[in-house]
Amino acid sequence: xxxxxxxxxxxxxxxxxxxxxxxxxxxxxxxxxxxxxxxxxxxxxxxxxxxxxxxxxxxxxxxxxxxxxxxxxxxxxxxxxxxxxxxxxxxxxxxxxxxxxxxxxxxxxxxxxxxxxxxxxxxxxxxxxxxxxxxxxxxxxxxxxxxxxxxxxxxxxxxxxxxxxxxxxxxxxxxxxxxxxxxxxxxxxxxxxxxxxxxxxxxxxxxxxxxxxxxxxxxxxxxxxxxxxxxxxxxxxxxxxxxxxxxxxxxxxxx
Amino acid sequence: xxxxxxxxxxxxxxxxxxxxxxxxxxxxxxxxxxxxxxxxxxxxxxxxxxxxxxxxxxxxxxxxxxxxxxxxxxxxxxxxxxxxxxxxxxxxxxxxxxxxxxxxxxxxxxxxxxxxxxxxxxxxxxxxxxxxxxxxxxxxxxxxxxxxxxxxxxxxxxxxxxxxxxxxxxxxxxxxxxxxxxxxxxxxxxxxxxxxxxxxxxxxxxxxxxxxxxxxxx
Numbered sequence: 205x206x207x208x209x210x211x212x213x214x215x216x217x218x219x220x221x222x223x224x225x226x227x228x229x230x231x232x233x234x235x236x237x238x239x240x241x242x243x244x245x246x247x248x249x250x251x252x253x254x255x256x257x258x259x260x261x262x263x264x265x266x267x268x269x270x271x272x273x274x275x276x277x278x279x280x281x282x283x284x285x286x287x288x289x290x291x292x293x294x295x296x297x298x299x300x301x302x303x304x305x306x307x308x309x310x311x312x313x314x315x316x317x318x319x320x321x322x323x324x325x326x327x328x329x330x331x332x333x334x335x336x337x338x339x340x341x342x343x344x345x346x347x348x349x350x351x352x353x354x355x356x357x358x359x360x361x362x363x364x365x366x367x368x369x370x371x372x373x374x375x376x377x378x379x380x381x382x383x384x385x386x387x388x389x390x391x392x393x394x395x396x397x398x399x400x401x402x403x404x405x406x407x408x409x410x411x412x413x414x415x416x417x418x419x420x421x422x423x424x425x426x427x428x429x430x431x432x433x434x435x436x437x438x439x440x441x442x443x444x445x446x447x448x449x450x451x452x453x454x455x456x457x458x459x
Numbered sequence: 460x461x462x463x464x465x466x467x468x469x470x471x472x473x474x475x476x477x478x479x480x481x482x483x484x485x486x487x488x489x490x491x492x493x494x495x496x497x498x499x500x501x502x503x504x505x506x507x508x509x510x511x512x513x514x515x516x517x518x519x520x521x522x523x524x525x526x527x528x529x530x531x532x533x534x535x536x537x538x539x540x541x542x543x544x545x546x547x548x549x550x551x552x553x554x555x556x557x558x559x560x561x562x563x564x565x566x567x568x569x570x571x572x573x574x575x576x577x578x579x580x581x582x583x584x585x586x587x588x589x590x591x592x593x594x595x596x597x598x599x600x601x602x603x604x605x606x607x608x609x610x611x612x613x614x615x616x617x618x619x620x621x622x623x624x625x626x627x628x629x630x631x632x633x634x635x636x637x638x639x640x641x642x643x644x645x646x647x648x649x650x651x652x653x654x655x656x657x658x659x660x661x662x663x664x665x666x667x668x669x670x671x672x673x674x675x676x677x
Contacts, residue, residue, distance in 0.1 A: 257583055284587060292585035302580030306598050306676045315594060316584035348675045368584060
């Protein structure tokens with residue numbers, strides 16, 4: 205079945221003590237789909253995203269990547285091996301980039317492929333060149349992160365994630381920490397990925413970007429998916445009152 | 460009797476050899492205490508209790524007792540249980556382990572200060588805990604604590620004079636031997652002090668160079 209979802213979240217729930225941050229969420233993402241998750245802060249959207257690679261483990265529910273359960277219950281040692289293998293297929297981009305400051309751009313990109321895929325230094329360097337070309341930063345290959353702008357750092361972080369040839373890319377507010385004039389260069393890279401049919405799940409505050417790029421939009425609030433659908437519907441004609449309220453606040457000023 | 464520094468030059472060779480031994484001991488103990496400090500720090504933070512506890516006892520022993528006593532124990536004491544170490548080796552081990560414990564404290568705080576995002580960034584790429592620690596966390600932690608470690612190394616250089624008491628003919632013992640021949644303590648102690656000062660300058664210059672080199676990579 206080619207229609208089988210690449211990411212399948214089944215009845216995901218998470219709570220910290222009595223605080224429920226995710227309440228019975230199910231979500232299927234098909235290959236090549238681009239899904240935006242929007243919602244007010246504290247709605248659980250980042251937690252849901254971080255549950256996909258088990259960075260924030262769920263309290264209950266299942267996460268599947270194709271036919272592998274990501275959050276399988278295993279003894280510690282086996283789980284370690286399992287999750288490290290699974291995570292190689294799931295690229296993640298963070299709000300604060302999380303580039304390794306002690307490594308230059310080339311080594312930031314090639315460290316994981318070299319360590320985990322056993323490729324040679326020559327192959328790894330070629331990989332770095334390929335990925336940096338993609339994000340338009342080949343001339344920065346020998347720079348250290350401290351010498352880059354925020355937008356450049358985030359593009360390197362994307363290149364680093366792509367170098368593992370992931371099946372899915374997760375974006376956790378990738379442009380939220382950037383100065384406004386640097387947002388566009390990162391958005392362009394993400395749009396380019398969209399055109400290459402990379403499967404992407406994007407947590408974002410940028411409604412304009414979500415509208416332009418995504419196939420589906422989920423609006424989350426208080427740990428539940430309040431409404432979901434194609435961007436035309438969610439942004440132009442939302443059915444739910446909470447969605448309308450949220451969008452009214454967020455679309456103000458953005459044409 | 461006035462001061463007469465012309466008694467020093469005839470012993471310049473002996474003092475120079477002593478200075479070389481001081482440098483050799485300091486460098487060896489510095490290397491031991493640097494890598495030892497990393498190992499101790501990782502064990503103190505991440506090892507299971509059963510391994511952590513003996514190490515804590517050991518750390519407490521080396522922090523809570525005089526270095527001089529530790530040197531005596533290693534050099535004279537260990538012979539009784541059949542471990543007969545050359546004085547130089549005993550000195551390096553004593554100084555090295557003593558400063559291992561101090562460096563470990565500093566490196567631990569450095570490890571804890573590495574941003575949590577670094578760990579997440581590495582783990583999401585698929586690196587294991589150990590790989591993350593080795594390639595991401597420890598290298599960053601060590602870079603961030605080079606200045607305080609450098610201060611420890613300068614203290615180590617000065618403490619290396621203590622190994623004179625177990626008979627390593629380093630700078631302090633060499634000057635004492637010259638004094639016993641000439642009965643000129645002031646001149647030779649001042650000469651030895653000047654040598655320590657020069658070695659210290661070299662050490663500081665080296666540390667500054669390391670700091671400059673890692674400045675970009677932080």
